[in-house]
Amino acid sequence: MTNDKKLKLGLFDFTDCEGCQVELVGLKEKLLALSERVDIVNWRLGQAKAQWEQFDIALIEGTPLTPGEIDLLKIIREKSRLLVGLGTCATLGGIPAILDKEERQQWYNKIYGPEYEGRGVDALPLSAYVKIDFLIHGCPISGNEAARIFSDLINGKKLNYKDYSVCFECKLANLPCRLLEKKPCLGPIAQGACGAICLKGGSACYGCFGIKEGANVGALLTILNKFASEEEIENYFSMFHNKSKLYDHR
Ligand code: SF4
Ligand code: SF4
Incomplete structure (x- = not known):
């Protein structure tokens, strides 16, 4: 009832x-x-x-x-x-x-x-x-x-996200950084709280938890452009963000 x-x-x-x-x-x-x-x-x-x-x-x-x-x-x-x-x-x-x-x-x-x-x-x-x-x-x-x-x-509290990106959880798990291996990853700009589950499974972060407030998308693009093709970068950004505002940042 x-x-x-x-x-x-x-x-x-x-x-x-x-x-x-x-x-x-x-x-x-x-x-x-x-x-x-x-x-x-x-x-x-x-x-x-x-x-x-x-x-x-x-x-x-x-x-x-x-x-x-x-x-x-x-x-x-x-x-x-x-x-x-x-x-x-x-x-x-x-x-x-x-x-x-x-x-x-x-x-x-x-x-x-x-x-x-x-x-x-x-x-x-x-x-x-x-x-x-x-x-x-x-x-x-x-x-x-x-x-x-x-x-x-x-409980009527103000709603908020965790104040860290996926990189924080990735480092807590002591995982090697893909960017240092010249492999794309959206972890630095992605909102954390997923527990870096994809990184733990050997995949990249594609930013499914959204983009962290204040994230420096341009700085990540500067790094990605050093070793990844435009098409590859687009594939990473379009996995979850094809229609999100992030796409306009590219
Ligand atoms: S860029 Fe990706 S692989 Fe590197 S620390 Fe961040 S989440 Fe981990
Ligand atoms: S595809 Fe959509 S409904 Fe399915 S797990 Fe992902 S976000 Fe959830």
């Missing part, structure tokens, strides 16, 4: 892989602890019956890719006191934004034949359509970082 003193939360998803919701489910006890303060009144993955009332908080995963999804996003905005983007698809456009209209049509032709007319629009960050109150970045999000932010949100 719904307790009126609890905050009403809706969790919605548009086009994406749902990996960020899986991270939330993985919070287990932490999620249960939050549920003492919050009623999840609309969550397609977690309940059979959804309520469409006013939401104190709406979390949105994914990005709208059809006109109908864009309309739904606007309705959710109208019904929500706070709207929070969950995961890089929602916050930056992310993986769905890698393909532009022309490339998408090429794939439609290849998969469905030349007669097929796609309804999809370019993947854009949610902020292209509605006002967003906070962004929880990551592809996927970090469950622990999301739990920290939810806790602050529920």
Whole structure:
């Protein structure tokens, strides 16, 4: 039964892989602890019956890719006191934004034949359509970082990001620096809190946690230009930031 003193939360998803919701489910006890303060009144993955009332908080995963999804996003905005983007698809456009209209049509032709007319629009960050109150970045999000932010949100605290970049976590893990080996990496400008998970797995950082406030993108580009081709640099920057403001810095 719904307790009126609890905050009403809706969790919605548009086009994406749902990996960020899986991270939330993985919070287990932490999620249960939050549920003492919050009623999840609309969550397609977690309940059979959804309520469409006013939401104190709406979390949105994914990005709208059809006109109908864009309309739904606007309705959710109208019904929500706070709207929070969950995961890089929602916050930056992310993986769905890698393909532009022309490339998408090429794939439609290849998969469905030349007669097929796609309804999809370019993947854009949610902020292209509605006002967003906070962004929880990551592809996927970090469950622990999301739990920290939810806790602050529920307790009415000012929301903030960790005050360090991915390099800090990479150095804490005592990993060798890719830049010194003349391999690209966006760690110096990327917002930290992911635990440098990609670096630990032997990959570069592509900045899925967003760009740290005040990051010196130009300085990183100066370093990258010394050993990487323009195309290679573009590939790194466009993995998650094809439609984010960062792309304008290049
Ligand atoms: S941000 Fe990544 S993990 Fe999350 S829904 Fe999008 S593609 Fe999936
Ligand atoms: S640039 Fe990349 S590899 Fe080097 S310290 Fe930063 S995150 Fe680690």
